[in-house]
Amino acid sequence: MENRDILVIGGGIAGLSAAAALSAHARVTVLEAEEQIGFHSSGRSATMVHYALGDRLVRALTFASRGFFEDAAGDFSDVPLGHRMPVLIHAREDEKAALDALEAEISVFAQLERLDANGVHSLCPLLKDDAVHGIADRNGTRLDPHALLQGNLRKLRGRGGTLITGARISSFERTGGVWSLTSDKGDRISAPIIVNAAGSWADEVAQLAGVAPLGLQPLRRTIITFDVPAGVQLDGLPFAKTVGDELYFAPESGRLFASPMDEVPSDPCDAQPDEYEVALAAHRMEERTLLKVDRIYSRWAGLRTFTPDRHPAAGFAADQEGFFWLAGQGGFGLQTSPAMAAIVESLITGTQWPVTDVAAEALSPGRFLRQPT
Numbered sequence: 001m002e003n004r005d006i007l008v009i010g011g012g013i014a015g016l017s018a019a020a021a022l023s024a025h026a027r028v029t030v031l032e033a034e035e036q037i038g039f040h041s042s043g044r045s046a047t048m049v050h051y052a053l054g055d056r057l058v059r060a061l062t063f064a065s066r067g068f069f070e071d072a073a074g075d076f077s078d079v080p081l082g083h084r085m086p087v088l089i090h091a092r093e094d095e096k097a098a099l100d101a102l103e104a105e106i107s108v109f110a111q112l113e114r115l116d117a118n119g120v121h122s123l124c125p126l127l128k129d130d131a132v133h134g135i136a137d138r139n140g141t142r143l144d145p146h147a148l149l150q151g152n153l154r155k156l157r158g159r160g161g162t163l164i165t166g167a168r169i170s171s172f173e174r175t176g177g178v179w180s181l182t183s184d185k186g187d188r189i190s191a192p193i194i195v196n197a198a199g200s201w202a203d204e205v206a207q208l209a210g211v212a213p214l215g216l217q218p219l220r221r222t223i224i225t226f227d228v229p230a231g232v233q234l235d236g237l238p239f240a241k242t243v244g245d246e247l248y249f250a251p252e253s254g255r256l257f258a259s260p261m262d263e264v265p266s267d268p269c270d271a272q273p274d275e276y277e278v279a280l281a282a283h284r285m286e287e288r289t290l291l292k293v294d295r296i297y298s299r300w301a302g303l304r305t306f307t308p309d310r311h312p313a314a315g316f317a318a319d320q321e322g323f324f325w326l327a328g329q330g331g332f333g334l335q336t337s338p339a340m341a342a343i344v345e346s347l348i349t350g351t352q353w354p355v356t357d358v359a360a361e362a363l364s365p366g367r368f369l370r371q372p373t
């Protein structure tokens with residue numbers, strides 16, 4: 001049996017970025033059930049960095065991560081981790097109060113421009129006339145998730161860490177302060193610490209290890225891409241989002257992508273798009289923009305997995321030694337991954353706490369333990 005210091009279960013962005021950070025201190029191995037990294041949520045996202053997601057805590061984690069996306073050096077990735085894409089949050093007259101409230105929350109973290117109807121339509125001419133208010137963040141970023149995943153893998157390997165794919169961990173044993181894990185193919189590996197970064201499966205993994213689940217809920221979200229009529233100018237279009245969680249769209253390789261921002265409860269699985277949400281995406285595009293969605297080019301779905309309070313969980317389990325939770329990255333797991341990896345590094349190895357705005361207790365998995373009655 002191979003012995004390591006830390007085993008990370010899950011080769012999505014959460015597991016790989018934490019493993020890369022931990023590998024500066026320890027012998028780390030990532031165990032991924034699928035044959036490739038990023039096969040589930042991390043490979044199916046809208047790949048944006050923006051502040052309209054989540055609440056103050058999520059924004060603080062996003063803010064703390066931004067510098068990494070901009071400054072990651074050539075030894076992390078040969079290609080940029082992302083490119084600038086302005087973010088436009090737009091509102092109808094009856095949605096103005098919601099936009100005002102969102103502007104107040106986001107302006108703590110980003111420089112926003114307030115737009116009137118002219119400003120909204122000059123940034124996004126595709127919107128219907130009833131989009132009369134807007135806020136724009138010209139510094140939005142569209143990430144390259146492949147570069148981000150590969151960069152973390154390269155960093156991990158450069159520090160002596162390893163990745164084993166096709167290794168679905170199905171059995172956990174703890175004896176003498178050491179975990180012994182067995183994959184469903186029979187591979188065995190051991191370490192004193194395991195990091196549960198199994199995304200939508202994190203509660204299932206915990207239960208296999210005899211740890212109480214957190215009450216994670218995977219929610220399915222759908223994206224379509226579609227052709228636009230000849231002559232529609234896509235260059236310079238923003239990531240455009242309704243102030244409520246109804247619709248977002250943005251340019252994507254000569255087409256547009258759009259999501260109806262659905263949140264359909266699901267079991268952990270290889271999520272597939274449902275016809276209803278695909279039709280809803282097209283319907284909302286036609287409701288909010290001047291376009292007709294005649295031909296859908298592609299569609300996919302992925303799971304966004306939330307804790308009960310929609311904040312991520314990072315910390316050792318109170319009910320089992322050597323079991324570290326890294327779960328509940330919801331719809332913000334890519335854009336918060338650098339800060340979350342630094343937090344995991346701090347909690348496990350004692351490096352300086354990296355995000356002064358966020359307290360460790362706010363992320364502690366212990367907050368979900370049932371109080372005795």
Ligand SMILES: Cc1cc2nc3c(=O)[nH]c(=O)nc-3n(C[C@H](O)[C@H](O)[C@H](O)COP(=O)(O)OP(=O)(O)OC[C@H]3O[C@@H](n4cnc5c(N)ncnc54)[C@H](O)[C@@H]3O)c2cc1C
Pocket residue numbers: 009010011012013014015031032033034037038039040041042043044045046047048049167168169170197198199200201205221222223301302303304305327328329330331332333334335336
């Ligand atoms: C449609 C959509 C749009 C999104 N848009 C954005 C966005 O714009 N910005 C943003 O920041 N985030 C976005 N997200 C959210 C982001 O994708 C997730 O928060 C993030 O990918 C979660 O990463 P993860 O590593 O926790 O999960 P995953 O990527 O799912 O990785 C978990 C891995 O664990 C593995 N695993 C599970 N069980 C086991 C086991 N027993 N043994 C071994 N391996 C196991 C799985 O195979 C999986 O690969 C979006 C998500 C979706 C679906």
